[in-house]
Amino acid sequence: MSANNxxxxxxxxxxxxxxxxxxxxxxxxxxxxxxxxxGWRVGQFVMIRPVSWxxxxxxxxxxxxxxxxxxxxxxxxxxxxxxxxxxxxxTTGDKVNIWGPLGxxxxxxxxxxxxxxxxxxxxxxxxxxxxxxxxxxxxKLFFAxxxxxxxxxxNSISEKVEVEDLRETKPEDILNIIARIxxxxxxxxxxxxxxxxxxxxxxLRTVRxxxxxxxxxxxxxxxxxxxxxxxACLGCVTKDSTGHHTQVCTTGPVFKATDISLED
Amino acid sequence: xxxxxxxxxxxxxxxILTASGTFGFGLEFKRFGNLESLGGIIVKGLSLKPxxxxxxxxxxxxxxxxxxxxxxxxxxxxxxxxxxxxxxxxKTLPVLVNLYATDATEFGELAKVLSTEEGVAALEVNVSCPxxxxxxxxxxxxxxxxxxxxxxxxxxxxxxPVIIKLSPNVTDIATCARAAExxxxxxxxxxxxxxxxxxxxxxxAPRLTNVIGGLSGPAVKPVALRCVFQAVNAVKIPxxxxxxxxxxxxxxxxxxxxxxxxxxxxxxxxxxxxxxxxAEELPKVLERVNAKSLDEFRGSLKLPK
Ligand SMILES: Cc1cc2nc3c(=O)[nH]c(=O)nc-3n(C[C@H](O)[C@H](O)[C@H](O)COP(=O)(O)OP(=O)(O)OC[C@H]3O[C@@H](n4cnc5c(N)ncnc54)[C@H](O)[C@@H]3O)c2cc1C
Ligand SMILES: Cc1cc2nc3c(=O)[nH]c(=O)nc-3n(C[C@H](O)[C@H](O)[C@H](O)COP(=O)(O)O)c2cc1C
Ligand code: FES
Numbered sequence: 380m381s382a383n384n385x386x387x388x389x390x391x392x393x394x395x396x397x398x399x400x401x402x403x404x405x406x407x408x409x410x411x412x413x414x415x416x417x418g419w420r421v422g423q424f425v426m427i428r429p430v431s432w433x434x435x436x437x438x439x440x441x442x443x444x445x446x447x448x449x450x451x452x453x454x455x456x457x458x459x460x461x462x463x464x465x466x467x468x469x470t471t472g473d474k475v476n477i478w479g480p481l482g483x484x485x486x487x488x489x490x491x492x493x494x495x496x497x498x499x500x501x502x503x504x505x506x507x508x509x510x511x512x513x514x515x516x517x518x519k520l521f522f523a524x525x526x527x528x529x530x531x532x533x534n535s536i537s538e539k540v541e542v543e544d545l546r547e548t549k550p551e552d553i554l555n556i557i558a559r560i561x562x563x564x565x566x567x568x569x570x571x572x573x574x575x576x577x578x579x580x581x582x583l584r585t586v587r588x589x590x591x592x593x594x595x596x597x598x599x600x601x602x603x604x605x606x607x608x609x610x611a612c613l614g615c616v617t618k619d620s621t622g623h624h625t626q627v628c629t630t631g632p633v634f635k636a637t638d639i640s641l642e643d
Numbered sequence: 644x645x646x647x648x649x650x651x652x653x654x655x656x657x658x659i660l661t662a663s664g665t666f667g668f669g670l671e672f673k674r675f676g677n678l679e680s681l682g683g684i685i686v687k688g689l690s691l692k693p694x695x696x697x698x699x700x701x702x703x704x705x706x707x708x709x710x711x712x713x714x715x716x717x718x719x720x721x722x723x724x725x726x727x728x729x730x731x732x733x734k735t736l737p738v739l740v741n742l743y744a745t746d747a748t749e750f751g752e753l754a755k756v757l758s759t760e761e762g763v764a765a766l767e768v769n770v771s772c773p774x775x776x777x778x779x780x781x782x783x784x785x786x787x788x789x790x791x792x793x794x795x796x797x798x799x800x801x802x803x804p805v806i807i808k809l810s811p812n813v814t815d816i817a818t819c820a821r822a823a824e825x826x827x828x829x830x831x832x833x834x835x836x837x838x839x840x841x842x843x844x845x846x847x848a849p850r851l852t853n854v855i856g857g858l859s860g861p862a863v864k865p866v867a868l869r870c871v872f873q874a875v876n877a878v879k880i881p882x883x884x885x886x887x888x889x890x891x892x893x894x895x896x897x898x899x900x901x902x903x904x905x906x907x908x909x910x911x912x913x914x915x916x917x918x919x920x921x922a923e924e925l926p927k928v929l930e931r932v933n934a935k936s937l938d939e940f941r942g943s944l945k946l947p948k
Contacts, residue, residue, distance in 0.1 A: 384674045385916045428914060434707045434861045434889065438912050476914045478675065606702050606709065606912045609675075611667035613687075613713045614702030624695050624716055629671070 397530030425479030498578020568593035662908030663741035676919030683737035708860030712853035733762035751795035758801035771810030786822035793826025817877035875901035901942035
């Protein structure tokens with residue numbers, strides 16, 4: 380009845396990556412592919428709510444589609460709260476309700492230098508981005524992170540594209556990250572490149588101001604809190620460039636930097 | 644089992660409606676189920692002019708529920724009539740419009756705009772939003788205001804049924820229900836959200852920018868059921884029950900205490916096909932508990948002697 384846009388699928392594998400400590404655990408979740416007839420695009424997300432969740436967790440949780448093929452859908456997530464903690468406890472064969480693919484997606488122009496800027500779990504959509512791009516030689520990834528690099532699934536990316544990373548271990552590191560983003564964005568402005576970015580809001584704010592300062596096209600994927608994921612509750616809104624509230628789940632999550640304001 | 648309902652002249656295929664603010668304009672759910680399998684949909688609260696709503700963050704998850712302080716963000720009634728309504732299968736799916744205004748006169752104006760719209764099946768009047776300064780909860784706590792709004796809307800609604808949506812944040816729900824009936828309402832719906840709050844001890848700050856929000860979801864079901872029970876016994880007009888319904892069994896509970904129909908709200912967020920599933924499963928649940936018909940089951944609660 381609900382076609383294949385909302386389905387219960389089986390968990391194939393739940394794998395903690397690297398040697399992450401419990402308070403910064405990063406998990407790769409592999410699910411059965413829900414058989415979306417229309418396929419999916421990089422930057423889109425899914426809402427996940429395990430069938431076993433009792434009513435104390437009301438909402439599904441939104442996650443970027445990290446990658447998918449005919450059999451498997453891969454999600455990458457960090458344990459940050461009640462929901463992700465319980466997602467980490469899933470085991471092979473458990474069933475999860477999943478609805479998607481939702482929202483807008485990154486563009487993937489050919490013959491153009493593309494800079495991927497990822498902050499923390501913002502790395503997730505770029506696994507699929509690299510895999511699905513015809514000319515990975517045009518791509519570069521800059522990655523700002525807190526947990527050690529080995530906790531992220533960077534192998535598949537670094538095999539194909541240049542990766543540069545900066546780890547934040549103390550508050551001063553943030554300044555280095557901001558400075559490096561500024562330099563890189565300027566470089567891509569000179570090259571007439573495209574910037575695609577995903578990460579926490581302060582990270583995106585930095586990317587947004589730099590891209591506007593240097594006049595380079597940028598697409599940002601936002602991670603606002605969501606209840607429905609389908610545009611109904613109006614809980615996830617952000618301000619667009621004209622100051623109007625717009626739904627991140629349906630107008631976004633990927634926005635042109637100049638289309639939103641991201642003010643505090 | 645025949646599940647059809649005649650609600651104040653409005654013909655519903657079954658008693659399952661979707662609650663305002665939790666089902667968008669219906670279009671958002673088209674890809675998750677057949678809209679026409681529902682009894683009807685109630686769209687997001689509409690005002691005469693567009694409203695931006697409250698600042699973010701405006702939602703928070705709480706045990707078995709959620710708090711919201713959306714503040715009736717909506718594109719305004721004109722945009723709805725021009726851009727959204729024509730895309731809905733309103734000829735076969737009753738589309739009920741939820742109204743928001745700041746005083747009785749404005750409610751009347753809004754009703755007038757909608758009164759001649761063929762695609763609008765009925766009007767549900769929100770006098771109970773806890774998240775707006777004017778025309779919100781304080782308004783719905785005053786029985787004389789409820790009567791005044793009901794009169795103003797009824798006078799301007801043409802032949803469309805008028806449903807007054809009540810707040811549970813009152814001392815005596817029966818008085819409020821009678822106030823709506825006195826104003827000429829064709830029905831009432833209840834409950835809207837319960838006034839609530841959530842705070843974060845680490846940031847020492849409220850979780851919602853608006854500080855206070857409306858609680859909904861399974862956590863409010865016992866309160867909602869009690870309110871519906873008291874309202875059903877206070878008025879002659881039909882009552883639509885809602886508040887925390889997340890399964891066909893929950894829906895049956897409201898019918899048992901006498902609701903003519905029910906609305907599915909926050910449970911639409913558990914997964915976007917919840918309302919469709921409840922509509923499909925309700926007949927099976929009624930059969931399981933040996934109901935002869937919907938009419939026989941409705942209001943058949945056996946009270947202690
Ligand atoms: C479109 C979209 C795509 C997303 N993609 C991914 C993804 O690929 N991988 C991923 O790990 N996350 C992703 N997120 C974020 C993810 O949805 C949240 O981390 C998750 O919902 C948190 O659920 P929880 O129940 O564990 O946290 P809650 O119990 O709801 O919150 C617990 C605490 O965690 C904090 N918190 C919430 N979200 C985050 C966050 N993103 N980072 C740090 N702290 C947070 C809250 O403020 C709170 O203090 C995405 C979000 C969106 C909107
Ligand atoms: C996000 C959200 C938005 C809402 N918006 C409206 C609204 O615009 N008008 C209205 O009358 N009620 C609104 N409500 C209240 C619901 O329609 C319903 O009365 C309430 O949530 C209780 O039912 P539930 O527990 O099944 O959700 C809203 C509720 C939520 C959760
Ligand atoms: S999450 Fe509900 S509108 Fe975006």
